[in-house]
Amino acid sequence: MDATDLFDDxxxxxxxxxxxxxxxxxxxxxxxxxxxxxxxxxxxxxxxLSRSPGRRLRMTDLAAQTxxxxxxxxxxxxxxxxxGFVRREADAGDRRTSYAVxxxxxxxxxxxxxxxxLEGIEQWFTGLLTGAQLDELVAGLRIIRDAANPEATAxxx
Numbered sequence: 001m002d003a004t005d006l007f008d009d010x011x012x013x014x015x016x017x018x019x020x021x022x023x024x025x026x027x028x029x030x031x032x033x034x035x036x037x038x039x040x041x042x043x044x045x046x047x048x049l050s051r052s053p054g055r056r057l058r059m060t061d062l063a064a065q066t067x068x069x070x071x072x073x074x075x076x077x078x079x080x081x082x083x084g085f086v087r088r089e090a091d092a093g094d095r096r097t098s099y100a101v102x103x104x105x106x107x108x109x110x111x112x113x114x115x116x117x118l119e120g121i122e123q124w125f126t127g128l129l130t131g132a133q134l135d136e137l138v139a140g141l142r143i144i145r146d147a148a149n150p151e152a153t154a155x156x157x
Contacts, residue, residue, distance in 0.1 A: 028124045032116045036109065037083075041066065041076055043117070046085060046110040049102040056089065056101040064151045085109055 026040065033043040048065050049055055057065070063073035077100050080086040085106030091097035102110075126134055145152060 029120045036113045046106050050110050056099045059098050062100050
């Protein structure tokens, strides 16, 4: 295969469109987080905690879901804890395990963000697709997620 054929490979177009769509969506949604004093990572972590059983996750699971390293998740949870949005909770049965737990203040903050965030998602993402297109996209994203990020599969959606 010569260089011209490589540059014209449709797989490059497909992945490029995915990157561009992601970057565009983040640019459209980011003001919602910032207006509420949150970074994208803050909002992501608070949303994941709010949707988890007992509004808590093991630190290792939160790290896997946010694609952060152990030190990265520690810094994020430290910041969220300083702001009163989460607290750490030790596992009574395993001293090596700790949980990040959403506080009432964290739930209130993310609840304040979600209406505008969901409106943005509807305007710039889900609302642009028919129901069938969205169903197919979600199914395709699950296949890709499960293959590319299998540790997230067991952690839920």
